[in-house]
Amino acid sequence: MKILVCISHVPDTTSKINFTSDSTEFDTNGVQFVINPYDEFALTRAIWFQEKQGATVTVVNVGDATTEPTLRKALAIGADEAIRIDAKPTDGFYVAQQIAEVYRNGEYDLILTGKESIDYNGGMVPGLLASFLDIDYINACIGLEIEGNTVSASREIDGGTEKLSATLPIVIAGQKGLVEEKDLKIPNMRGIMMARKKPLTVVPAIESTTTTQITNFEKNAEKSACKMVDANNLDELINLLHNEAKVI
Amino acid sequence: MSVLVYADNSEGKFKKSALEVVSYGKALANQLDTDLTVITINATEPEQLQKYGANKILFVKDDSFVFNAKIYAGIITEAAFTSNTNIIIIDSSNNGKYLAPLLAAKFNAGYVSNVVSAPSSLAPFTVERKVFSNKAFSNTVISADSKVIGLAKNAFEVKEEPTTAEIEEFSPVLLSTSVKSESVEKASGKIAIADADIVVSGGRGLKGPENFKMIEELADVLGAATACSKPVSDMGWRPHGEHVGQTGKPVAANLYIAIAISGAIQHLAGVNASKTKVVINTDPEAPFFKAADYGIVGDAFEVVPQLIEKLKAFKAENA
Numbered sequence A: 001m002k003i004l005v006c007i008s009h010v011p012d013t014t015s016k017i018n019f020t021s022d023s024t025e026f027d028t029n030g031v032q033f034v035i036n037p038y039d040e041f042a043l044t045r046a047i048w049f050q051e052k053q054g055a056t057v058t059v060v061n062v063g064d065a066t067t068e069p070t071l072r073k074a075l076a077i078g079a080d081e082a083i084r085i086d087a088k089p090t091d092g093f094y095v096a097q098q099i100a101e102v103y104r105n106g107e108y109d110l111i112l113t114g115k116e117s118i119d120y121n122g123g124m125v126p127g128l129l130a131s132f133l134d135i136d137y138i139n140a141c142i143g144l145e146i147e148g149n150t151v152s153a154s155r156e157i158d159g160g161t162e163k164l165s166a167t168l169p170i171v172i173a174g175q176k177g178l179v180e181e182k183d184l185k186i187p188n189m190r191g192i193m194m195a196r197k198k199p200l201t202v203v204p205a206i207e208s209t210t211t212t213q214i215t216n217f218e219k220n221a222e223k224s225a226c227k228m229v230d231a232n233n234l235d236e237l238i239n240l241l242h243n244e245a246k247v248i
Numbered sequence B: 001m002s003v004l005v006y007a008d009n010s011e012g013k014f015k016k017s018a019l020e021v022v023s024y025g026k027a028l029a030n031q032l033d034t035d036l037t038v039i040t041i042n043a044t045e046p047e048q049l050q051k052y053g054a055n056k057i058l059f060v061k062d063d064s065f066v067f068n069a070k071i072y073a074g075i076i077t078e079a080a081f082t083s084n085t086n087i088i089i090i091d092s093s094n095n096g097k098y099l100a101p102l103l104a105a106k107f108n109a110g111y112v113s114n115v116v117s118a119p120s121s122l123a124p125f126t127v128e129r130k131v132f133s134n135k136a137f138s139n140t141v142i143s144a145d146s147k148v149i150g151l152a153k154n155a156f157e158v159k160e161e162p163t164t165a166e167i168e169e170f171s172p173v174l175l176s177t178s179v180k181s182e183s184v185e186k187a188s189g190k191i192a193i194a195d196a197d198i199v200v201s202g203g204r205g206l207k208g209p210e211n212f213k214m215i216e217e218l219a220d221v222l223g224a225a226t227a228c229s230k231p232v233s234d235m236g237w238r239p240h241g242e243h244v245g246q247t248g249k250p251v252a253a254n255l256y257i258a259i260a261i262s263g264a265i266q267h268l269a270g271v272n273a274s275k276t277k278v279v280i281n282t283d284p285e286a287p288f289f290k291a292a293d294y295g296i297v298g299d300a301f302e303v304v305p306q307l308i309e310k311l312k313a314f315k316a317e318n319a
Helices: A037-053 A065-077 A092-104 A126-133 A189-197 A233-244 B014-032 B048-051 B071-083 B096-107 B209-222 B230-234 B263-270 B298-316
Strands: A004-005 A009-011 A033-035 A054-064 A081-085 A108-114 A136-147 A148-157 A159-167 A170-174 A200-204 A212-219 B002-006 B035-041 B056-060 B086-091 B110-113 B125-131 B136-141 B148-149 B166-169 B180-186 B198-202 B225-228 B255-259 B277-283 B294-297
Touching: A004 A037, A004 A092, A004 A126, A004 B230, A009 A065, A009 A081, A033 A037, A033 A065, A033 B294, A037 A170, A054 A092, A054 A126, A054 B014, A065 A189, A065 A200, A065 B014, A081 A170, A108 A126, A126 A136, A126 A159, A126 A170, A126 B096, A126 B225, A136 A159, A136 B071, A136 B096, A189 B125, A212 B002, A212 B110, A233 B277, A233 B294, A233 B298, B002 B014, B002 B277, B014 B035, B014 B048, B014 B086, B014 B096, B014 B148, B035 B048, B035 B071, B035 B298, B048 B056, B086 B096, B096 B110, B096 B148, B096 B294, B110 B136, B110 B277, B148 B166, B148 B225, B198 B209, B209 B225, B209 B298
Parallel strands: A004 A054, A004 A108, A054 A081, A081 A200, A108 A170, A136 A170, B002 B035, B002 B086, B035 B056, B056 B166, B086 B148, B110 B148, B198 B225, B198 B255, B255 B277, B277 B294
Antiparallel strands: A009 A033, A136 A148, A148 A159, A159 B180, A212 B136, B110 B125, B125 B136
16 A cells, blocks of 8 residues: 655644734744644554555655755654655645645555644645545544555544545545554654655646635734632622623 | 525534524625525525525435535535536535535635635635634635635624525435445534533643543533543543644634633634633633633632532523
8 A cells, every 4th residue: 555645844833923024924933843733643644554554655745945854754753755846835726736746646545644734724635635636535534444445434523423434545634533642753763864865855846826825914913911800709700701701 | 696605404403603604605695796595405494594694595305315525515516506606605514624625626616714704805805714723814815716715613693684585406416435424423412512602621730530520510500512631631531522722623612611721822722713711720820811811810629619509500590
């Protein structure tokens, strides 16, 4: 089984979000970048298939050279090879077009990725990819087994879980549950050394368009100060929630 | 040309998020000076949508259906072509988020998710959406002629605007797919975080899983869903499905009560779309106090049982 894992290069979850002075771009100053957490669950599951079922794992990212450390980290965790599509990931439509081209050139059986990135939160690349490639798709996946051509998956639904069956090839977009937090791997020294020797191929972008454009960003409005209520005066809290906030 | 809304339902009933998208669709149709068409699949009473301004209601009735994203996307796209629309609105439920990109690709549309308001401009077509996991907003132009808008939960108010709609049964062509539903498991008797108006959430400060009884009890009194912070689910005190925060479930409730949760930036990102936030924590320096509307510095083990009693009395009085 050949697995293609799509990886976004995103600001660490603890990052303070700032924008350039004209508010048109994210300010990367002092920001640490990581593998998108949802993609990391997908990658870790892919590596499980590699270790237990002999799958090969290719990671792919659309980005400029600054995303290479993130791809190297994926290699250090255990991916076999990496592909960087040399382009700015302008919108989800554009990114999905680029990755679809990699899939067409690589005879993959499975695309495994996170359900969304934690920066732009578009949540569309996996679904668009499946559509462009005319293959099936499961979103919000929280459990995945593959035997031969048969896929058994669970996905999160509002207030519960749905069990699904399907066949390869397929796009699976996942989240925690694909693997657990404790299963995530921290690259060790041997992994890091080996990652240097693994292939990281840079491919040019194909001609494509975008369908959306960000004009500017706005930070969340400053919050008014928190109203403090004395722990011995809970009637006051109930009064505020009932009469001021009108939520109970 | 009309605006098309897909109104999802749960066991035949429209949820609040479905009414929110219908209200949003109506506002947009008014803005564009056009009609609103709504498509719904296996709703028990599709005519209810007249109350929220639908001019035309297309309903699909086939009891053999279970939700399937590809098939549903095909049905909605066909409805879009028949109703000559170029804008489709969809909610942000798990089903909505699953469907929307498939729909956008089929419909050759530009898709934006997590939209929080009606367009600020029609030319270029510009909407505001949440980005960076609720830490910021962006104004985004959809330049494609066809558009799919995913509306964020609890971002647009349900508004009644009674109309008399044309109600028509719709018999679509069904696409084929290998993805089949085998079984559905719903937590019985519990309120889902995604559907809840009120969410009560507990953190590591509660010291152990046994102490979540009082969280459940408080949630019970308020008719709320229960949730927890990431460390709590990582330690296995509570199921993963209750983890709220940046990499857990997002919460966009009317009221979010955080008990013994310090308020790490990742947690706040996941819950700050909630309208009113209350924090109860022993540490007055806990970062959550900066993000909350109402705060109590106090020990959860003393405050929560008292709050439960007082709320019971309040509920009895106001019943």
